[in-house]
Amino acid sequence: MYLPGYGLVAGFCYLLFLPFQTYLYQRFEKQWLILSELAFILTFSVVTIIIARCYYLFVVVANEPNPYTLGYMLTAIFLPAIATILPIILIGRYGFGKYYEKRLEDQKIEIKGEGNYEGLRLQLNEVISIQSSDNYVEVFYLSGNDLKKTLIRNKLSVIADEFPELRRAHRSYLINPFHFQQWKTENGKLSVILNYQIEVPISKTYQNDIKATINSTTN
Secondary structure, eight states: OOHHHHHHHHHHHHHHHHHHHHHHHHHTTSOOOHHHHHHHHHHHHHHHHHHHHHHIIIIITTTOSSOOOHHHHIIIIIHHHHHHHHHHHHHHHHHHHHHHHHHHHHTOEEEOOSTTOOOEEEOGGGEEEEEEETTEEEEEEEETTEEEEEEEESOHHHHHHHOTTSEEEETTEEEOGGGEEEEEEETTEEEEEEGGGEEEEOOGGGHHHHHHHHHHHHO
16 A cells, blocks of 8 residues: 555655766766766665655654564665666666766767868767857867866858858957847947956947847747
8 A cells, every 4th residue: 555655755865866866977077977877776675765764754654553663664664675776777767877978979060170180079069159260260168167178170150051050250250149248338449248257349240240140049
């Protein structure tokens, strides 16, 4: 009669710990390490045991004079159950993790270098801005929580044609509207402030397009 309740307790605890999983993922710079998995499973197991024990004491044997001790429940019920169920959970989490990694990989874009020059493969929203520099482009992007810059041999016009989500703000700049923070006007000239305080000038030619794009992105 009370057995489904233990299943509900375990399911509730798992859902309760999903925000903790997200926290660990962010804490380790968007990498899921073995240490992250161990911390998640250990904390989840301890809290689940505590809540299951409370369910037993206050629901299953409420007002009973001689409930099982915690030690008995650990050795006779909880630990054997964990030994049986945990491998299934780990296999499922591993399979889902691989599927999620593949989805992320499939969503990546590649900013190619001309000829044999090396390019850059990353998520579109990791790109903050791209600046033209002679026959090269400087790509400002996020790696985890760190701002990085990479020089790639390519033309800004080629990248603009290939990735229309990156908007032309100036003949020498592309920006990702996703990273918009605020507008800045100085001496009658308009510029945009992106994440990590990256400032990009907006030429009059592209002002209307940039404003419309950012308004549609932020609304």
